[in-house]
Amino acid sequence: MAGYTTKIDAVERRIVPLESWHREREALLAKEKAHTRAGDKLAAERRRLPWVKVEKDYVFRGRVGEARLHDLFEGRRQLIVYHHMLRPADPAPCSGCGMVGDQIPHLAHLHQRDATLVFVSRAPLPEIEAFRARMGWSMPWYETVDSFNTDFDVDGGFGVNVFYRSGTDIYRTYFTTGRAAETLGTVWTFLDLTPLGRQETWEDSPAGTPQTAPYQWWRLHDEYEHP
Template identity: 55%
Template sequence: MNQPRIVTADEWTRARDELLVQEKKVTRVLDELAAKRRRMPWLAVEKDYAFDGPDGRVSLLDLFAGRRQLIVYRAFFEPGVHGWPDRACTGCSLVADQQAHPAHLNARDVTLVFASRGSQPNINRLKARMGWEIPWFTIVGEEGAEFDVDFGVDEWHGTNVFIREGDRIFRTYFLDNRGDEKLGGTWSYLDITPLGRQEEWEDSPQGYPQEPPYQWWRWHDDYDSLPT
């Protein structure tokens, strides 16, 4: 391996400071991209889509669980996938392994779910084996086939983002391929939502909910203490 040179502490600090300049530029660019996502046009969802969940048949609207924003990751766990029925797709499993605690997303009015073709008994068995607690739904019927095609996930994994106004649902963002690789942390998910982190420093359209950073942060079992 052609490893970097060995340096003194002062040389290492100078090299790190030079790299930090570039890293801060990238951070600012990422903030600008997140601001543009919050200004993406909304596409109305006109069809009904069906899913099976722990409590039976549900709709896309039900997946919001009463919150305003929804992130749906299309994971491949179904006949034909390597490892079926004991395991899900290797890449999708890696995504599942790195999920942040959902309480932090829920506190920002965001619900994150996974969806696959596997049955609920198979999904529950997989989750128990792998130690996953992600809400995971089964895409069912002809409506399910349409969901996959309509939202770009019929042949590959992908992440769709939605917002609702009452009972009306709108698609706001989509990414797949290597775009899914950066997801898993609280901030990475919030940065693809239409309302963002909802903090005052963000460049968001006028009237979007915002408050100071740190103010809403809690231990994941302490969000009941948020002021209402």
């Protein structure tokens, strides 16, 4: 059976025998694997970015009251901050930020790798809580009350900042915005933004990075504290 071209639902498609499909699929798979390896190399470069020490003390409002930046870590060493575009009295919350929120993974997996994920917005806390309830979200979400957003390159839009805490010292390690944020949503994509990465032995990371064998640390999300 020879291949042919036809329109399916008004879109032109090639129809080929199974052997031909396998051959072309194998060629595409080789490119996909190369793309994955390129992403691994990019993440390795990200883990080697220089850091900037955070000198200013920032204030937030959350469910349990006023908080400082070090409180957002919840005792962990790494902090991923998503700057959600929810504004005061926002009549039309950002649909793109809404899609990011809908894709947030179960946070127990990030916590196991010493990383905390939070959302921050300029909207007042009661409006944040009302919108969170509407969306059915449970991630920590804080109101920013000072220059935190603009100091970290988010001025009216959205973005992702990553921080590292060592004792009382806090460092900024990474920032991204635009389409780079649309791929977020899995445990892996978030961990790849952090300075410690996935912490698995196959990763190319700075010397001294804590690592374990692949798959070894994986658990059902309710089994980390009670295996």
